[in-house]
Amino acid sequence: MKPVIEVRDLGIEFYRGKKRRMSLREMVLQGRNTAPTETFWALKDISFTVQPGEAVGLIGGNGSGKSTLLKMIAGVLIPDKGWAKVSGEVAPLIELTGGFLGELTARENVYLAAGLHGLTVKQIDERYEEIVEFAGPQVKANMEMPYRHFSSGMQVRLAFSVITTLDKPVVLVDEVLAVGDRSFREQCYVRMEQMLSGGKTLFLVSHSEADLQRFVTRGLYLREGRLVGDGDIADVLGAYNDYSDNNP
Structure with a gap:
């Protein structure tokens, strides 16, 4: 079966500071741009596929690159290395x-x-x-x-x-299930379950273990911009929690 999401050797490089173009006045007065030029790879060497109808959760600590990866899959960000391809139209809950x-x-x-x-x-x-x-x-x-x-x-x-x-056919979700009051959240949960029962593909970013266990069966674990886990959601959550407990 042809994957609905394909990611191959994906990488994106960011500046550590707010590098910007200097105005003409600044160049005259200062002579050169002193903004930081050091870079880092927010994501590097990321590869995976998602099959039609799969429900996948993206897991990782703050700053691990989860939202960046989701935006690259959605086409909002362009990679510096590798590529991300989605076969089919996307509903982006981002x-x-x-x-x-x-x-x-x-x-x-x-x-x-x-x-x-x-x-x-x-x-x-x-x-x-x-x-x-x-x-x-x-x-x-x-x-x-x-x-x-x-x-x-x-x-x-x-x-x-x-x-x-x-x-x-493809739904990309970034933490939006955490918003609203309790009643509205339950409405959102029901709507998401209806979408999944209709055969849609779900790619969910969330810090909520309850949401991940409710909606997805497979987990992808990002740590410091690299994919370090890919498997059953319970196993991946266990690996993430073990690492977090030992590296507070």
Whole structure:
């Protein structure tokens, strides 16, 4: 079976400081750019495949490269070495509210965000009620309000609802299940389970062992930018916890 996600010898190099271009005035006054030029490999030599219908969790401590890897799979970041390929369309649950515009109404943002992900106006019309119902009564009652006036919780509710109605075969998730109140989190869990039961491929980044054990069967373990574990989620979580306990 052809993999739906392929990552081969992937690597990306970052500057340790905020290296930037100097303005003409700075070059005249200072003569040269004194910004740090030291680099490090945030990810290096990462290789794995994910089959259609698999549910995979990405595990690692803060700064291990999890979100960076997810963004490279999503095509947001370009690797310096190797490549990442996704066969099929993606529903990216990453920085959910990033594509929403504060000056537009919530209704306008639904059409904008869904349209940018490939839905036609007719398709959005057909799904509109489902989107706002899932987002909850407070969101539904204020769809003509500028999006910037929504609370952060309301913004995330609407964004999650839009993205999870896209019906894409590959779902990339970065910690978004940790947001919202208890009731909304349970709604999100149910929606995720429905997506998985429909045969979608899940790639989940989370620090929550409960979420990982609930949704995924396979774990990938990143440590200091390298892939050090790939196997059953219980075994990979055990290896991660053992290392964390012995290296506080």
